[in-house]
Amino acid sequence: MALVLNEEQQLLKESVKDFLDNKAPVSALRKLRDENISDYDDTLWSEMIEMGLTSLTINEEFGGLEFGYVALGQVLEQTGRNLSVSPMISTVLMSTTFINVLGNVFQKNKYLPEIAKGNIKICLAHQETSHFNIKDINTELKGDGDSYVLNGEKHFVIDAGISDYIIVLAKFETESNYIGVILRSNSDGIKINISRLLDDRKVGDITFKNVKIEKESVIEINDFKLLERVFDISSIGLSCEMLGVSLEAFDKTLAYLKDRQQFGVTIGTFQALQHRAAKMFIELELCKSVVIKGLKAIDSDLSNLNEIASLAKAKLGRTIKLITNEAIQMHGGIGMTDDIDIGFYIKRARVLQQTLGDYNYHLTRYAEISGY
Amino acid sequence: MSENNKDDFRIKTRKWLEKNCPMSMRGKTDDIKELFWGGENTSFTSEDQKKWFEAMYHKGWIAPQWEQKYGGGGLSILENKILLQEMSRLKCKQPLISFGISMLGPALLKFGNENQKDKYLNEITNGKIRWAQGYSEPNAGSDLAGLQCKAEDKGDHYLINGSKIWTSYGDMGDWIFCLVRTDFEVKKQMGISFLLIDMKSEGVMTRAIKLISGKSPFTETFFDNVKVPKENLVGELNKGWTIAKYLLTHERQMIGGMGGDDEKFNPREIALESFDLKDGILPNPILRNELSEYEMDDKIFSMTIERAIDEAKAGNESGAASSLFKYYGTELNQQRMELIMSLTGSSELIMDSEKNKNGYIAAKFLRSKGNTIEGGTSEVQLNIISKNILGLPTK
Structure with a gap:
């Protein structure tokens, strides 16, 4: 399990970079925000589908490319660098992973080819309080084996407003029995309230009131470890995007240090700034290592994925905070203005930090896994 | 290297280590001073230590990646990694602790002439010579290129005067590799040369430095009219800074990796x-x-x-x-x-x-x-x- 990309993955990374640099740079996010007509750019999404980006982690038997998560990670790093807005996180990372890991053959046959072709978008509704915790679930599925009813509330559901389907994480019968449900987002009894986030993206609060569920829509979770695996994979995917955000914020800051003149010299000559920049570089090198390790751990089915995932999300959470804070500080006054792009990075960073658990959550989880 | 060859090498290595590494040469090392350091002032502390060193020496695994003609094993990076993993798995102690392997060796391999490589590399791997390092001076610490210990050209030899500080175990060393000033007139980096000096030469003296821990792993080393043959110059005259920088990379890796061992x-x-x-x-x-x-x-x-x-x-x-x-x-x-x-x-x-x-x-x-x-x-x-x-x- 060498911690390097193979040729195919390297090629994908480069072509996605070229594509997003052109089609979805920060100016595209700015335009979405200012025009406020749609949540994402549908033309861009169509081209991403055409490139096969929706089918990277789907097996060939379900119409996918079967390139694996190392490949998906390279795409997410690039969407991070450009702050590109698309349903990649909700549909391709979280929901596809949920179905990949937990879905039965019928469900895989039904949904995965449609995702691969780009015909459907799915969001994952799991969180119920202001802090991520998979054990904090009160949404409840009740039923007798043939038909079921779903009741509960979900918060912070990424892309809730644009998805065709919702995967809901619920409890079934007992406190510790988790279950998944996949249903059309326009089903009777569903109310979705959309909010704009700090990073100008949209999430939804969803209420489920006596929503009727067919048996075939129930995703059984027989092993809690598999549910954890879904979120571990998703956390590593988010860490890839966080790496991209951090690398780009750092590159922009470094360029500024080489350009900005004060006291008659370039500010990059000041040792007070140089040493901080060098420390950021070191932290980023460590981040690259844990991210590639995480991606490889998914594809090679390593048994300590939970440990690596929490290490990655914690480390990236701490580093992205450092980098985006320093980015603003080193840009000085101009960094506080909406005129330049650096502010978009700190805003995306804070949202990514909270999504699926922040530094504190994952470091605590790491300690638990480690037996202390 | 194919997966098959890799597994094959790993299995052979594991078997060999299990057979040849005495039980007393496995396990935690509390103090690296307990290990074998080689050189004329050191001897084996036990029969097992001697057996272990000799077995590894004959296998070429004292410096696994060096060529066999220099007493190495000619292993690839990958084979070396496997060897280290297997040694760490069995908790084998290092058979020889040597600045010769970690620091001087890489410099000689890159900058030394064939005579120097042949003589000194073999004396490192067979444990005969223990090397010390003479870089820093009392007034040249972080500003290493400002060093003043001088070597004057006296026709058939160099004459050395000055002092070095922070020589690790200088009192136990047989030879010392030194940065010396051979030109005072040029930009400071351009007047430095890399010399090998026999510490038994007349005029060499060491003095222990007591640290805050109470221990004295370092010495000061003094050179008072020490004669050094000209053939002991490594690389070109006044080009020693390039070697020094190259060597420092290895030293950094070694110090940086000190937290990473099993001990x-x-x-x-x-x-x-x-x-x-x-x-x-x-x-x-x-x-x-x-x-x-x-x-x-x-x-x-x-x-x-x-x-x-x-x-x-x-x-x-x-x-x-x-x-x-x-x-x-x-x-x-x-x-x-x-x-x-x-x-x-x-x-x-x-x-x-x-x-x-x-x-x-x-x-x-x-x-x-x-x-x-x-x-x-x-x-x-x-x-x-x-x-x-x-x-x-x-x-």
């Missing part, structure tokens, strides 16, 4: 010995946080070493340079020793009890403070990264 105290083990868990959790939340934060950085640092090796094997230029490893490895090691001092509380503050080997941990703790100074301070490493990797301007 280190494990803070988690110490935490679990020192405290009773309550509901499976360490009772002090701040210590728990410190421990998990340290482990996070330690584990990810190990992944970074792993990635750098994989990148090198794949032929990619790795951004992770030796300065990164030197900086992070030593900062991490200090953090670990601080954590251990917190975890052990007052018990490791006692300095005259057999129970804790006379404050052995406290001495290690004090010693770790030097890690971020020796081999180029942390600040010097950050300067190097900022200038050479990030390309930040100096003026």
Whole structure:
């Protein structure tokens, strides 16, 4: 399990970079925000589908490319660098992973080819309080084996407003029995309230009131470890995007240090700034290592994925905070203005930090896994 | 190397080590001074130590990656990695601790002439000569290129006058590789040469330096009209700075990697010995946080070493340079020793009890403070990264 990309993955990374640099740079996010007509750019999404980006982690038997998560990670790093807005996180990372890991053959046959072709978008509704915790679930599925009813509330559901389907994480019968449900987002009894986030993206609060569920829509979770695996994979995917955000914020800051003149010299000559920049570089090198390790751990089915995932999300959470804070500080006054792009990075960073658990959550989880 | 060959090499290596590494040469090493250092002033401390060294020497695994004609084993990077993994699995002690292997060797391989390589590399691998390093001077620490110890051209020899400081185990060394000034008129980096000096020569003297830990692993080394044959010059005259920089990269890697060996105290083990868990959790939340934060950085640092090796094997230029490893490895090691001092509380503050080997941990703790100074301070490493990797301007 060498911690390097193979040729195919390297090629994908480069072509996605070229594509997003052109089609979805920060100016595209700015335009979405200012025009406020749609949540994402549908033309861009169509081209991403055409490139096969929706089918990277789907097996060939379900119409996918079967390139694996190392490949998906390279795409997410690039969407991070450009702050590109698309349903990649909700549909391709979280929901596809949920179905990949937990879905039965019928469900895989039904949904995965449609995702691969780009015909459907799915969001994952799991969180119920202001802090991520998979054990904090009160949404409840009740039923007798043939038909079921779903009741509960979900918060912070990424892309809730644009998805065709919702995967809901619920409890079934007992406190510790988790279950998944996949249903059309326009089903009777569903109310979705959309909010704009700090990073100008949209999430939804969803209420489920006596929503009727067919048996075939129930995703059984027989092993809690598999549910954890879904979120571990998703956390590593988010860490890839966080790496991209951090690398780009750092590159922009470094360029500024080489350009900005004060006291008659370039500010990059000041040792007070140089040493901080060098420390950021070191932290980023460590981040690259844990991210590639995480991606490889998914594809090679390593048994300590939970440990690596929490290490990655914690480390990236701490580093992205450092980098985006320093980015603003080193840009000085101009960094506080909406005129330049650096502010978009700190805003995306804070949202990514909270999504699926922040530094504190994952470091605590790491300690638990480690037996202390 | 195919997967099959890899497995084959691993199995053969494992079998050989199991057969040839005596039981007493396995397990934790509390003090690296217990190990075999080679040289004329040292002898084996046990029959097993001798057997282990000789077995490894005949196998060529004292310097596994050196060519066989220099007493090496001719192993590839990958084979060497497998060997190290297998040695670490069995907890084999290093058969020879030698600055010759880690520092002088790489410089000779790159800059030495064939005579020098043939003579000195073989004397390193067979354990005959123990090398010391003469770089820093009392007035040339971080500003190493400002060194003043001079070598005058006297026709058939150089005449050396001056002094060196921070010579590791200088009193035990047979030979010393030195940076000397051979030109005072040019830019300071351009007037430095790299010389090999026999420490038995007339006019060489060492004096031990007592450290805050109470120990004296370093000496000052004085040169008073010492004659050195001209053939002992490595590389070209006045081009020693290039060799010095190259060598410092190896030294940095070595110091940076000191936290990464199996002999280190494990803070988690110490935490679990020192405290009773309550509901499976360490009772002090701040210590728990410190421990998990340290482990996070330690584990990810190990992944970074792993990635750098994989990148090198794949032929990619790795951004992770030796300065990164030197900086992070030593900062991490200090953090670990601080954590251990917190975890052990007052018990490791006692300095005259057999129970804790006379404050052995406290001495290690004090010693770790030097890690971020020796081999180029942390600040010097950050300067190097900022200038050479990030390309930040100096003026």
